[in-house]
Each structure stands twice: as C-alpha cells, then as structure tokens.
Amino acid sequence: MTAAETSVTTHPEVQLLAALGFYAVGSFLEVVGDGTGLSKSSVSRSVAAMTPILLRNARTHIRMPTTQDEVRQVHSGFHAMAGIPRVIGVVDGTLIPILPWWICAGLGGNITLPSTPRWQWTTMASSRTSLPGGTHNSFVWANSAVGQKAGRGEFGRSIFLGDSGYPLRSYLVTPMINPATPQEERFNEAHTHTRTHIERVFGRWKCRYRCIHRSSGGLRLSPVKCCRGIVVTAMLHNIAVCVGADEPPPVDEDGESSEDEAPNLAPRESRAALHQAGVQTREELFNFF
Template identity: 35%
Template sequence: MTRLLLTLRFLATGFFFICAGDSFGVSRTSAHDIVQLVISALLDLRHRYIRFPPSRHLLDSVKRKFHSMASFPRTIGAVDCTHVRVQYPGGEEGYLYMNRKGYYSKNVQVIAGPDLQIFNIVTRWPGRFHDMTVFNNSRVRHWFESTPMFKDCLLIGDAGYECRPYLLTPLSNPQTPAEVNYNESLIRTRNVVERTFGVLKRRFPILSTGIQCFFFPPALPYPLPSLIFYYY
C-alpha cells in the first residue's frame, strides 16, 4: 500500500523523487525503484482496461451512445493527440522532442469512448512528429483498414487528420446547411476526447507540469519509451 500511495503522490504532484520519498520516509533511490515497480505492474493490466469493445454487440452500444450526443452515426471513437511535457532527453535524437509549441514533449494519441474511457493509446512518438504521422504508424489504422469487425465503424478527428473512409474530419469551409450541421455534429461528438485529456491532466498533474525523468536509457531502440505509458 505504501508503494502504491507513493507512486500516486508522485504522479499527482510531479515532484522529484526525493520529495516523494521524504513524504514516506524512503530515500530518493528507493522512491525511484518503487515508482518504476508500481508503474510496471499497472502496465501489465493495460490490456484489461485499454481496449476497444471486443464484440459487435458492445460496439453497437458504443455507437448508440455517441449517436445520442449529437446524432453522428456509426462512431466508435474520437481520436486526438496531446503533448505531454518531458525533460530534454539528450542524445543525437533529443531535438526530435522539441514540438511546434517550443517545448520538449511526447505526442500522445488517444482514442476515447463516449464515457471518457480510453480505447487505445499511443505514446512512443516525440513531440516533433505530426498527429497524422502518429496515426499512420499505429495499429489502429491497420485494424480499421483490414479487420471485419470495424467495417461499418467510424473514428472522428479534428482538422489535423486526413479524411478517410473510416476517419471523418470537419469540413474546412462549409457552405450548405447540411455541411454546417455535419460540422456541428462532429465537433460536439468529438469533444469527448478533449474532456478525456482534461480529466487525465487534472487527475495526474505530472502530465501537465512535465515528466522530469526517463526510466529507460536513450540507448534503447528508438523511439524512447515514456515514464507512464509505453503502448502502441
């Protein structure tokens, strides 16, 4: 229980390990090892909680929930990326973490469900890379292009994504009432992923204030895993 509480405090505050350790009477090194141990245990559970509904019946239920928001049909997820601040990792590829906003980050892609659950997460890309690059190299793209279960399903995203048969984005210049209604319905439905980011970053402020360390050395195969998640 002490290990779990120490880890939750670290994730909630974003303090250095020495601060987290002082709160529980352990050394900085012990705090580091404890946080790494607990996060590894949490990652072992990710396939139980971070996944798309495993059956057509459950997917249909998700579609109905999304449709009830703003009448957008066939939707099973809203996709978007958010930047999570990280400490400059150094090395020959450290510059890849500098994003367009001028700070070091990882570009984290999330597909959110209607109840703010996370169906899929990709955290292995430095902040320099575009949202569409992250999506194109994810397993989700392959699933939607080749898996029969997702044949009649849609993802919705913002203007940072390319429009595809299974990924719909807003129209850049709506002209007709139907186009205006389409944009309004899509934007209102896609809001769930923005709310998901808000809940995560309020609950775990380390995602906002920045991750001050990496548990894995830069010598590991590119790209460098993050502290909290390493999931494709």
C-alpha cells in the same frame, strides 16, 4: 537509507503508494517521499518496481470494444451526443513533456488516443518518445496499431472522428472545410460537438495525474520509463472512471492540437481513392442532418 526504511519498503503496499503518489503529484521524488517517509532513491525504486507490475493489467483496462454489444453501446453513446451514427472513437493528439537529462528540454512524446463517451481511453495508439513533439498527429495515427487496423477495415462500418488535420477516409471522418448547405453546416456542428470531448478527456487525465501535465515540469525518467508511465496513468484513469471517482477540474490544453494540412502518407493515386471513399462516407452521414 535507514534500517527502518529498509523494512518499510519491503512492503508492496508502501511501494505502490509511493508510485501512485508520484503519478498523481508529478513532483520531485523527494517531495513524494516526504508523504511516505521514504528517501528519493526509495521512491525511485518503488516507481521502477511497481510500474511494470501495473502495466501487466493495461490490456484489460485499455482496449477497443470488441463484442457486438460493446460496439453498440459505444455507437449509442456517441450518437446521443450530437446525432452522428456509427462512431467508435474520437482521435486527437497531445504532448507529454519529458525531461530526462540527456534529452533537450521541450521534446515531447506524441500520443494519439481514441476516446469513448465514458471519458475513457480505449487504446493507446502511440506513446513513442522516438517521435519528436513536432510530429504530425496524422502521421502518429497512420503508424499506430489501431490506425492500421482501421485502415484494414477491422472495425467494420464503425468510424472515427478527427479534426481537419487528419486525412478524410471511409473510417476516419473529418469536418467539411467550406460547408455549402444547411445539412453540411449541421453536420460540422455535430462533428465539433462530438470531437471536442476528447480535449476534455485530455484535461481530466492530465489533471488527475500531474506527472504528465506541463505544470509538473516534465517526466524525469528515461524514454522507455516515460512510455510505460504514460500508459499506466491512462489505465489508472480508466479505472477511476469505472469506479465513479470524482472528476478533477478540466485543464486548458489549448495549442496542443493542430489542424494544419496532414502530411502525404501514400502514393497520390492511393490517396485519391482513399479520399473519395471518405467523401462518400461523409456524404452518407449528411443524410442524418
């Protein structure tokens, strides 16, 4: 590293630009360095230095609505989509490719996130690279902080929407497998229309920050740094939405969400009671259609 480069990299602005360039481009560190006049090692140090600093602000920009006014706004936004009341979030999963040298290619970090109608992530339910890419979305959700809060009733009568791969609960409503009435069919249509918004959010998020898109070849960082980087990109996405930044074109993420049968996560008697509570909630929603 030259003396001139050493002087330049002392400026936090340059380090921040290098880190943001890495997240946005998702390319090799030396390619990012070409745009800032930095070496590969300098870009690596900039990403390592800036990521924890950016991460300090994550809880400010990635959070569930808490006040009654915020909850009402979210309910209203989702209701305007297709008429389903009391929706506070939509849940789904996606894969982020990570390729540190000691992990086999193809291992992904599962992420499950609820999304508001403003195309923002409201909370990171899980970004654990300890869970392999084949881990079922419903298992990730059930073991996440927000999923457990929902199970304890901390969101009141608010509900999340999930695909048929998730277990039906009073707080997590899935579509009817075999709709038998016009009401049930209309509900399913509204459910699908609302729920598929999260797939568009995944596309915009990954297109805006190519480091987490499969076209980048995978994050070439340690598992801990991968988790931190994923959260930072979600935070930056929310900030971009808040300031009205232009939306990137959507990216096709077909094949990353599964709707197969959810694994059993509780004793049979408990599952039956929870399922029945979900059935009752869903039947109440049918009355709106």
